[in-house]
Amino acid sequence: MPAILLAADQTFSLNRSLSCGQVFRWNREQDGWWYGVVGERVIKIRQEGATLQYEGAPATFIKHYFSLDTDLDAITNSFDCDPVIHTAITKCRGLRLIRQPAWECLISYICATNSNIPMIRKRIANIARDFGKPLEFGGHTYFSFPDPSALAAACTSTLSDCKLGYRSPYVVDTACTIADEKGWQDTIAALPYEQARRELMKMQGVGPKAADCILLFAFQNYAAFPVDIWIRRIMQEHYIKLQSSNTALTGWEYDLIRRFARQHFGTYCGYAQEYLYAARDS
DNA sequence: ATCCAGGAAAACG
DNA sequence: CGTTTTCATGGA
Numbered sequence: 151m152p153a154i155l156l157a158a159d160q161t162f163s164l165n166r167s168l169s170c171g172q173v174f175r176w177n178r179e180q181d182g183w184w185y186g187v188v189g190e191r192v193i194k195i196r197q198e199g200a201t202l203q204y205e206g207a208p209a210t211f212i213k214h215y216f217s218l219d220t221d222l223d224a225i226t227n228s229f230d231c232d233p234v235i236h237t238a239i240t241k242c243r244g245l246r247l248i249r250q251p252a253w254e255c256l257i258s259y260i261c262a263t264n265s266n267i268p269m270i271r272k273r274i275a276n277i278a279r280d281f282g283k284p285l286e287f288g289g290h291t292y293f294s295f296p297d298p299s300a301l302a303a304a305c306t307s308t309l310s311d312c313k314l315g316y317r318s319p320y321v322v323d324t325a326c327t328i329a330d331e332k333g334w335q336d337t338i339a340a341l342p343y344e345q346a347r348r349e350l351m352k353m354q355g356v357g358p359k360a361a362d363c364i365l366l367f368a369f370q371n372y373a374a375f376p377v378d379i380w381i382r383r384i385m386q387e388h389y390i391k392l393q394s395s396n397t398a399l400t401g402w403e404y405d406l407i408r409r410f411a412r413q414h415f416g417t418y419c420g421y422a423q424e425y426l427y428a429a430r431d432s
Numbered sequence: 433a434t435c436c437a438g439g440a441a442a443a444c445g
Numbered sequence: 446c447g448t449t450t451t452c453a454t455g456g457a
Binding site for chain 1: 436437438439440441
Binding site for chain 1: 447448449451452453454455
């Protein structure tokens, strides 16, 4: 069993990174190991202190996927600027943003709208089960996330088993767009934040929130500050005054919140967002 | 039954 | 143009 030994200053919590809601295809089984599908690989991994034991991918892949090459302490220090975020940083120490495959991330956050994490996980698992390639690992069958062409070929009725609800046509439409547009990922990656955001929002089912999640989780664009119902509550309670509390988030309020966050937390405001989000329960 | 969840599109003034 | 309504799903 190969292992990665984390350096003393290489702060990392596998559990917090995998269970904070940024990824949807990882499970911690009874045996204490995490199992997940990334691309065409099934990865099995666990952490004991400074040691990561893993199977299913080379060390370079693991290190890159979990962003172990970035200086996490320097990042969290850069936005450790008030008591609220300080508490979140302390509570979630070791949480790293993962480098997700962009295509899967895009569809995942289309499936995430007006929903909750258990439902999102179920939908992504359904899509992989029905359209992905079977992957055998440790006596179990896992499924890769399907290519754009596979979902583009799916009509809305064959997607009905995936329980996407009204999101089904968005998924098919976006899959068709991406299937035709090889290199879309390079295009997005090359654009500055606001332009990349506008470009992503041209896809069906991708609004401000989904675009920010995709930029943050798949493109490491830390200027993105996704605002969902939880983040809106947290920001309203601790940072900025908004008119009404329980109405739908308007575009105007969304922009107000994300611009405040960029100003307040700085370059890594997206990272700050994930700490606030992960610290929301308890 | 009613409300809620990592919202966004479509319809409406 | 900004604002309200609707959308499918399952858990609480």
